[in-house]
Amino acid sequence: MAKNRRSTKSKARGTARALMARGVPGVGRSPGKRSEQVERYKQLAQEVGPKRPLARNVLAAFVVGGAICALGQGVLNYLLARGLPKEEGIGLASAALVVIAALLTGIGVYDVVGEFGGMGSAIPITGFANSIVSPALEFKREGYVLGVGARLFTVAGPVIVWGLVVSILVGAVRLLLGAP
Amino acid sequence: MRPAIAGQRRIGNQTVLFPTRPAIISAASVVGPKEGQGPLAQEFDVIKPDTHFGQATWEHAETTMMREAAATAAGKCGLELQSLDLMLAGDLLNQTLASSFAARQIYIPFIGLYGACSTMAESMALASVFVDGGYAQRVLATVSSHHDSAERQYRYPTEFGAQRVPTSQWTVTGAGAAIVAAGGDGPAITAATIGKVVDFGIKDSNDMGSAMAPAAAQTIVQHFQDTGLPANHYDLIVTGDLAEVGNKILVKLLSEAGLNLGNRLDDCGLMIFDRQAQNVKAGGSGCGCSAVVFCGHLMRRLLAGEIERLLLVCTGALLSPTSYQQGDTIPGIAHAVAVEANASGATGAGGGGGGRI
Amino acid sequence: MTAQTAMTYVRAFLVGGAICVVAQLILDLTRINPAHVMVLFVCLGALISGLGLYAPLVEIGGAGATVPLTGFGHALFQGVAKNVATEGPVGLLTGGLRATALGLSVAVVSGAIVAIIFNPKG
Numbered sequence: 001m002a003k004n005r006r007s008t009k010s011k012a013r014g015t016a017r018a019l020m021a022r023g024v025p026g027v028g029r030s031p032g033k034r035s036e037q038v039e040r041y042k043q044l045a046q047e048v049g050p051k052r053p054l055a056r057n058v059l060a061a062f063v064v065g066g067a068i069c070a071l072g073q074g075v076l077n078y079l080l081a082r083g084l085p086k087e088e089g090i091g092l093a094s095a096a097l098v099v100i101a102a103l104l105t106g107i108g109v110y111d112v113v114g115e116f117g118g119m120g121s122a123i124p125i126t127g128f129a130n131s132i133v134s135p136a137l138e139f140k141r142e143g144y145v146l147g148v149g150a151r152l153f154t155v156a157g158p159v160i161v162w163g164l165v166v167s168i169l170v171g172a173v174r175l176l177l178g179a180p
Numbered sequence: 181m182r183p184a185i186a187g188q189r190r191i192g193n194q195t196v197l198f199p200t201r202p203a204i205i206s207a208a209s210v211v212g213p214k215e216g217q218g219p220l221a222q223e224f225d226v227i228k229p230d231t232h233f234g235q236a237t238w239e240h241a242e243t244t245m246m247r248e249a250a251a252t253a254a255g256k257c258g259l260e261l262q263s264l265d266l267m268l269a270g271d272l273l274n275q276t277l278a279s280s281f282a283a284r285q286i287y288i289p290f291i292g293l294y295g296a297c298s299t300m301a302e303s304m305a306l307a308s309v310f311v312d313g314g315y316a317q318r319v320l321a322t323v324s325s326h327h328d329s330a331e332r333q334y335r336y337p338t339e340f341g342a343q344r345v346p347t348s349q350w351t352v353t354g355a356g357a358a359i360v361a362a363g364g365d366g367p368a369i370t371a372a373t374i375g376k377v378v379d380f381g382i383k384d385s386n387d388m389g390s391a392m393a394p395a396a397a398q399t400i401v402q403h404f405q406d407t408g409l410p411a412n413h414y415d416l417i418v419t420g421d422l423a424e425v426g427n428k429i430l431v432k433l434l435s436e437a438g439l440n441l442g443n444r445l446d447d448c449g450l451m452i453f454d455r456q457a458q459n460v461k462a463g464g465s466g467c468g469c470s471a472v473v474f475c476g477h478l479m480r481r482l483l484a485g486e487i488e489r490l491l492l493v494c495t496g497a498l499l500s501p502t503s504y505q506q507g508d509t510i511p512g513i514a515h516a517v518a519v520e521a522n523a524s525g526a527t528g529a530g531g532g533g534g535g536r537i
Numbered sequence: 538m539t540a541q542t543a544m545t546y547v548r549a550f551l552v553g554g555a556i557c558v559v560a561q562l563i564l565d566l567t568r569i570n571p572a573h574v575m576v577l578f579v580c581l582g583a584l585i586s587g588l589g590l591y592a593p594l595v596e597i598g599g600a601g602a603t604v605p606l607t608g609f610g611h612a613l614f615q616g617v618a619k620n621v622a623t624e625g626p627v628g629l630l631t632g633g634l635r636a637t638a639l640g641l642s643v644a645v646v647s648g649a650i651v652a653i654i655f656n657p658k659g
Contacts, residue, residue: 038381038509045382045390048432049425050346050462052565057343061561062554065605069553070546072600077542090603091612095643097604102647105339108658114341119560121341122571123578124553124604125640130341131575132644136652138337141237148652152645154337155572159606160641163579163613164633170587171617171629231659238659328659338657342571384568 057118064117068124072097094125101126105133131155189312192406194373194399201368202311204304204519205318205361206257209476210249211468212327212353218453223476224354225252231328231353238329242271242278242355246324247285249355249475253320257359261286264359265316268306270299271324272351272467273333278324288320296496297392297421298375299323300356300471301515304492305372307360308517317362324355325466334385334501347387349423350460352452356471358479367482367490373403373516377498381509385499388510389426389449389462392495395512396422397433399493403516404439411439415487418478419514420470420494421449423463448473470494482521490519545599552598556605575606582610612637 075096079089104110110130114121121127135154139147153160189197209224216227226248233241246269254261267286269279270293283290295302303321310316328338330351336342360369378398382391396419404411422430427447434441448470449463474492481487493516499508556578564574582605585591591611595602602608616636620628634641 034381041380041390041394042382044432045387045393045425045429048428049387049390052345054562054565057565058558058561061557065557065560066550066554066601069598069601069604070550072553072604073546073549076600076603077545090600091639093600094604094608094640098640098644099647102644102651105341106651106655108339111339111341115343117341117557118343119564119571119574120554120557122575123557123560123606125606125609126604127341127575128606128609129644129647130339131572132648133651134337134339134341134657136648137339137655137657138332140652140656144653148649151337152648152652155575156644158572158576159579159609162576163583163610166580167583167587167610167613167617167633168629170583170614171621171632174587174618175621175626175629328657338659 060116061118061120064113064120065124066120068097068121068126072124097124097126098129101129102133105130106137110134128156128159131159192402194376194402195371195406196305196309196374197371198308198312198369200312200362201370201520202308202360202362203364203366203368204358204479205364205366206253206259207356207358207475207479208249208252208256209354209356209472210245210252211472211476212245214327214350214458215352215354215452215464215472218458220452220473220477223480224472225249225256225476231326238326238332239273239277239281242273242324242326242329243281245326245353245355246271246278246282246322246357249324249357250282250286250320250322253322253357253359253475257364259318259359261320262288264288264318264320266291266307266310267320267322268293268303269320269322270294270303270467272296272330278326278329279322282322282324286320293323295494295513295515296498297325297465297467297469298494298496298513298515299467300420300474301372301492301494301517304358304360304369304517305374305515307358308369308372311360311362314362319360320357321360322355322357323467323471325351325353325468325471327351327353327466330466334504344459344461345386346461347384347389347425348461349388349421349449349463349465350453350458351466352421352464352469352472354466354468354472356468356475358475367479367519367521369517370520371403371407371518373399373406375399375514375516377511377513379509379511383507383509385504385510387425388421388465388497389423390429391497391499391510392512392514393422393426393429393433396426396430396493396495396514397437399514399516400430400434400491401437401439403491403518411441412444414444414489414491414518416478416489417441417445417491417493418470418473419445419447419449420492420496421463421465422447422495423449423465424455425462426495451477482519485521488521490521492517492519548597549599549601549604552594552601553605554601556601556607578606579610579613582607583614584610586611586614609637609640612640
């Protein structure tokens, strides 16, 4: 502990000295020195700054993510009970969640869920819907073409692009390997 | 250090003196509802019930807010806005949109400024230069920030469900306006230390306090070096929006540089919100943060004589959404202005108001 | 509700929650941006599906495996695999979007409609 504290202090002193040397640290002039300063300062900032509440965040993500998926399961069970084939049921259940999340985003609730649940609300398909609706809504003032139309894909675009690319690549590799 | 040359107003490396002691004859603050629920609620001139300000876009809301702050400041000292010589204004939006659009309606000579969240000190320092140099009689210095217009530009759409991290700060919805004049009643601006851009390699845009703290330390240390003043000269040294993280780092950096300011050091980002109850994580930020805390709370304390000498050190993180996305580090800057409660000690013109206090 | 139905909820909760926990850990430990985590998970889903490991997870978790974005990646790859089987190599390019057309169309259309009706609250 004591050792740790001392090292923090010497780090701070080094940074302060750098500040004092010529009024500004030798930013960009001597690369080696700059990277040392940067490293030292980064450590100082990390030691001083508050830690992310990992346990709380993980628990919240588990509860919120789990709850959203259980809700999806409820819709799925209902659809299966109505005699829908499983694959169609899975697609429709996700679609139902998307509609719910879109509405919750519209009335200004989903960002509150996101603030609480973190990845628990972002990773389910509802988070995907939120990532589509929120920029569309926000940039409505820039018009329906370059505002809503273009911004709607701010996050959804990358998700679709890279998901598609990876799935095609994986499929191609399997095809080349002659996998069944 | 370069010595002061007789007749010159520049001392040391970064500091300018204002021997005519330009006075802040009026100041006003306009804030949004969240700021109006904070610990400084009593100190603001106008608290708006919602963040839309009756406008259709966040940008118009911010423009309206700035205009109202300027009008309130002018009204408080019985002046017409149109009678002012110059408007120096800045905000956080691209192309300083809010300032330019506010200036379009105020319609007086206008210079737009960008110093990120350091702009309040920047505008007051420049206003003092104009007034002290005799280039203007009365200058309007005004800045604004709006939580939602800043969010959509720098971070995510306002309805996007992202979690805030503990080092992140809450952009203040608020505008402050100060009228700096040659002569007249009010606290006097006696010196300004113009900051340099300092970058210690912080990349995390959710940790602006760390990015700006070295700039604040540099400016404060340089101010004392340039002026030769003792560390206890100021009753209060207030940084702009370092918040919890940046403030802690600053204390550390200053103490290693031999400056132990103790409770003489505070931060507007820490003062404006109740961090726990209002869930703002590390504290407040944005140009409006130091602007409304200065134009509201600190001006009140200066006028009431609770503070004799104040050093306002507004801190800015000079990142842009582009630089952030390209993985660049965040440059910081800090400008300081020294304000004294009583304008009566004037050494040059403009001390006339003193006798009436 | 039968005990069997009740268990589907429990399993969905556990599997879905666990996937989100992994995402939260990645976010907080690597400090990357939430959007990057979302993209990463779709890609991971497609990859794991390609290795034949995601289908068993769907069997266990039901909606707990299909609702997270990894499930979207899984659906993309399943579509590719299915169309490759029926159409040959051209199925590589047709399968993904065909399989996810419902979800994507609903998301885009509801996004547009909500944007028309509502305004951001801030």
